[in-house]
Amino acid sequence: MKNCDMTDSVNIEHITQPEIMSGYLYRLQRAHTLLSVHIPGIDRSYNSIIIDVDADKNQMMLDVLHPESGHKEVMKLKEFSVNAHHEGIKLSFNGYIKELFNDDGKPAYLIDYPASLDYHQQREAYRAPVSMGDNVEIKINNESNMLSQGLITDISLGGLGLQFELKNSMPFRSGMLLPTCQFAIPGKNDFECALEVRNVREDSNNRFVYIGARYVKLGRQEERQIQQFVVKLERNMIRRSQR
Numbered sequence: 691m692k693n694c695d696m697t698d699s700v701n702i703e704h705i706t707q708p709e710i711m712s713g714y715l716y717r718l719q720r721a722h723t724l725l726s727v728h729i730p731g732i733d734r735s736y737n738s739i740i741i742d743v744d745a746d747k748n749q750m751m752l753d754v755l756h757p758e759s760g761h762k763e764v765m766k767l768k769e770f771s772v773n774a775h776h777e778g779i780k781l782s783f784n785g786y787i788k789e790l791f792n793d794d795g796k797p798a799y800l801i802d803y804p805a806s807l808d809y810h811q812q813r814e815a816y817r818a819p820v821s822m823g824d825n826v827e828i829k830i831n832n833e834s835n836m837l838s839q840g841l842i843t844d845i846s847l848g849g850l851g852l853q854f855e856l857k858n859s860m861p862f863r864s865g866m867l868l869p870t871c872q873f874a875i876p877g878k879n880d881f882e883c884a885l886e887v888r889n890v891r892e893d894s895n896n897r898f899v900y901i902g903a904r905y906v907k908l909g910r911q912e913e914r915q916i917q918q919f920v921v922k923l924e925r926n927m928i929r930r931s932q933r
Contacts, residue, residue, distance in 0.1 A: 703809040716907055787801060826841065868885040
């Protein structure tokens, strides 16, 4: 059974893996991203933010709707839909209020993770190519702790392009979660992150397999380190072109 489904005609991916959902929900929470909340039968929209994400229980807490009239309306059916825009992507999901909490004197809504988190790609982050001169190696483990070693072919704030020898690599598939990935970048010898595989292809000679992957649960410090590494690669590329 596939955990991610890509609808090419509308470029929407339906994410159902809780681990991957958590990564995006944490980003929305950390950035205090404004949520646009729609209530069935109501023509207008209301605003909220995610105030807590519990990845262990697959639950999240939303702040009371604004304007305040939204709270009375949403409690009638306890159903709503959410749209959020963050760093060039749009995320949407449906929610149901499981329990009402008191958050420092204000109502807050406890909801379970949705059955599907819809990911709408709006723009691609710039990917800096990694030349043979930079030769950045990466080690990855899948959920069964199978290890593969390869090379990073390009890198961005959105994700990585990777190359592996086909005969020595694990079987990859789109939507696959890679919980442990390690590689070296300037200033941090062992950079570690989790990745989600987005696409997989083999070369015509069946020697290498190439995958595109995006980060899961990347923190602010890690984002800054990736950005600094991208800038360094760009500078190296410019210096080589001027020789």
